[in-house]
Amino acid sequence: MSARAEILAKVREALGADPLEVPVPREYRERGDLKPGSAAVVELLVDRLVDYRAHVHHASAADVADVVATLLADAGTVVVPDGLDASWLGALPAATTVLHDSRSAPQPVEALDAADAVVTAARVACADTGTIVLDGESDQGRRAISLVPDVHVCVVRTAQVVHLLPEAVRLLSAHPARPQTWISGPSATSDIELQRVEGVHGPRTLHVVLLGA
């Protein structure tokens, strides 16, 4: 008998002839009190991000390019996914090298390692937990590009901010097969005496630019 057949047979035998029906109560909050994109929900997200020691910046369509350029003033090389809104990069100094990356034309990992920063968009943000989700679409890019460079500038549109996690999950479940990265602050460890240290293997600095209407 194959391992597969044997394991499944043992599971069936263990459960007995008629398995139980187990109803799942879902009395938990599926929707928060704060409206998606509202000032209150954005304020809650900021509170969480600051707690994680991410750096938060506010921008409008008019000055987002300036905000991004200020954050990248010291970056010689910047990686961007090829679907990123080009206007966000409009104020970068001419000397900055911009490396475009896509699934069909990926940058080698050595180039990512040598780059100073990465700029991406996001799919959704959950205020309650301070979580930003990237789902690998063309404005967010391959998972590697938001991982290897040491500085991650993530532009989140305030309309993408929801209150509770179930709201974010149900939005993501429209495309469950997309590779997702959930980011809640910069990389961190508490493995030494439970003392939190920010910045281990992922980007040590996370800038979140909240782009209002």
Added chain:
Amino acid sequence: MSTFLGLPTRRRGTPTTDGPLGPVPHPDEPLRWGATFPEAARAALGDAQLRRNLGHATSTIRAKRAAVVGEVSDWEALRDAGSAVKGRVMADLPALLERLEQNVTARGGVVHWARDATEANRIVTEIVQAKGVDEVVKVKSMATQEIGLNEALAEAGIAATETDLAELIVQLADDMPSHILVPAIHRNREEIRRIFLERMGDAPADLTDAPRELAMAARAHLRRKFLAAKVAISGANFGVADTGTLAVVESEGNGRMCLTLPETLITVMGIEKLVPTYDDLEVFLQLLPRSSTGERMNPYTSLWTGVTPGDGPQEFHLVLLDNGRTRALADDVGRAALHCIRCSACLNVCPVYERVGGHAYGSVYPGPIGAVLTPLLTGGAPGEGLGHDDPNASLPYASTLCGACFDACPVKIDIPSLLVHLRAREVDADRDRTVPSGWDAAMRAASVVMADAGRFALAEKAAVVGRVVAGRKGYVRRLPPPLSAWTSSRDLPAPARQTFRDWWRDEHEAPPGGNVLGDGVPGGGTPSTVPDSSAPTSTAPTSSAPTSSAPTSSEDER
């Protein structure tokens, strides 16, 4: 007389201290190693440094967890949902496993099934060998700990590098993990500094014991390995049957590195780690981080489904592992232990774990959940006990049954009831033994004494002699055999100076006004402070209790 309490004490090999840095040599059986719990616990309790490290770490994480759980108004509703979803997974496991397999395969993954550790290790080794590499990077994973994968790979000439900081500390020290979430919880910063300097090879010579510096040394050490790795091995926190999506929850980014950069990814997952639908993640990704690290959300969670062309590993293998899970499932009470999402909240609140640490449990699954999961996974025939000679049979006794673990469990596993169930299973397994145990003899003797008032009165009087043994401390540390079986695992309070019968006679038959209460109550009042002769029977013992129990209970925060 070692069987006085039905508690196995047979040695499984001699505990050794010959590991170069770690106190624990690598075991042949990751679910059954070291001394029995009572022996190992006694040794651990003598290690003051270990107790300090554990006390500091567990109290820190308990406070963090309490704060972030307290702010969630629907926490109990989330626990109810989490518990029910896991119950449904067990009830519907065959269909869900087939659905997961189908969906992973449809998205370009390859699914393997492994009956036990040997089979899982062979599958993984063959995949790595087929890639022609002799080095792999690993994400922290309980499943691969459980099967001893690193040791199996090493035998095949393949070096597996642990990339989680705590796992790296444990691996460099040639030690064993002592906590599900924070495997190096038994190490303090100075010990970690010494391990890095002696074992890492490229640690800066001026390394201090600041946690930030230690973490940066690990970052530098692992960076090149991540960028060059061809094959990575991970576990999985969740597998979604409906979509074939797998999830790994982590903090440092080492998980993302392993799941993203190499060409080939091998994931080893226990068959119980399923959830039916993608939306079920909304429950568990709220429960897990708050229970585990005491954070609203862990820094990084990765979700992937099979292979995504152009993004991440282009070859993906999923190994579905039984290794005793179907045996645990066959125990219709014990199967609730399979609901565990490995958060480790039960370890951090356990008064036993906090004092003895993880190594005393002799399994990669320590603490309250380990005390039920390990015997269930390693048991004999389905639903039966391990038998008296199996050292894991002592694990269900490694608990005070205080219930803190049940309260902390995010999926509401009733661990105390499972412990009692497993104790009963072991007692039942012992019933057909032909030689009566010390326990049987003691019970029979007690029955003779207690069935007759005269005999019982005599026994009470005899017990008063025990005060001599107890001495000034007021408790007995060791009794001679056969009574030593009792004192081998607990102290015996000194018998009262006066038996209840004597007190009653004095109280009700002595001349009026006689002082009977000061006797037998240390620090008890004089007649002038005891106006009503009947009241002190309740007040005197309580007023003396705090002074006598304070030295042993002062550290217990619960």
